[in-house]
Amino acid sequence: MPAAAPVAGRPAWRWRTFPVYFAFAVGMFGGSYLGYAAGVASDRGNETFWIVVIITAASLLGFGLARISSRVMISRGWVKPRAVRK
Numbered sequence: 001m002p003a004a005a006p007v008a009g010r011p012a013w014r015w016r017t018f019p020v021y022f023a024f025a026v027g028m029f030g031g032s033y034l035g036y037a038a039g040v041a042s043d044r045g046n047e048t049f050w051i052v053v054i055i056t057a058a059s060l061l062g063f064g065l066a067r068i069s070s071r072v073m074i075s076r077g078w079v080k081p082r083a084v085r086k
Helices: 017-044 049-076
Strands: none
Touching: 017 049
């Protein structure tokens, strides 16, 4: 029986990448929105905290969606990327 080729280990995970950021933004927005909906159902009355959290989560999600949409527009040739400034 021939010897099996050595299996390469998993590469080191880079946490500061866009997919990790976007997953965090989607999870934060969904979790805060569902948490707010559950809080309204129990009618606790303090909505200022939830409004700040949802606005923050929506801003992070909006930035991620803007980055994805700009990459799609560049890849399809609808807009041209900016030249790198020196």
